[in-house]
Amino acid sequence: MLVIRVAVVGTGAMGKGIVEVIRKFDDMEVVAIADINQNALDQTVPYLKGEALVTKSARAGLPDKPWNPVLLSDHTEISTDNRKMN
Numbered sequence: 001m002l003v004i005r006v007a008v009v010g011t012g013a014m015g016k017g018i019v020e021v022i023r024k025f026d027d028m029e030v031v032a033i034a035d036i037n038q039n040a041l042d043q044t045v046p047y048l049k050g051e052a053l054v055t056k057s058a059r060a061g062l063p064d065k066p067w068n069p070v071l072l073s074d075h076t077e078i079s080t081d082n083r084k085m086n
């Protein structure tokens with residue numbers, strides 16, 4: 001099965017909701033969440049389905065496993081971005 005692996009940058013109201021929705025899809029997986037606010041990360045971790053990188057810095061990079069879009073939900077915009085988190 002093709003699995004869409006996603007990194008979510010910004011885990012406030014929208015980002016947390018996105019993570020919560022993604023967990024309902026068998027063919028989607030959040031591989032990383034990033035937020036400068038530790039509290040926002042802590043509130044989102046329970047909605048992760050599996051193992052994921054949890055980081056205060058999107059510059060920390062991602063694990064070696066393949067991944068696809070980055071969802072930005074950090075007040076710049078909500079968008080998908082195929083670049084690596086760097």
Ligand SMILES: NC(=O)c1ccc[n+]([C@@H]2O[C@H](COP(=O)([O-])OP(=O)(O)OC[C@H]3O[C@@H](n4cnc5c(N)ncnc54)[C@H](O)[C@@H]3O)[C@@H](O)[C@H]2O)c1
Pocket residue numbers: 009010011012013014015034035036037040058073074075076077078
């Ligand atoms: N809440 C809504 O109903 C709604 C609806 C449509 C669009 N939006 C848009 O979605 C975006 C996010 O809104 P929200 O309501 O989730 O805001 P929010 O304030 O709840 O969450 C934003 C999060 O981004 C984090 N953040 C800020 N800068 C960051 C950075 N450099 N790296 C990582 N994390 C960073 C903040 O710490 C915060 O947790 C905004 O652009 C907003 O306009 C929100």
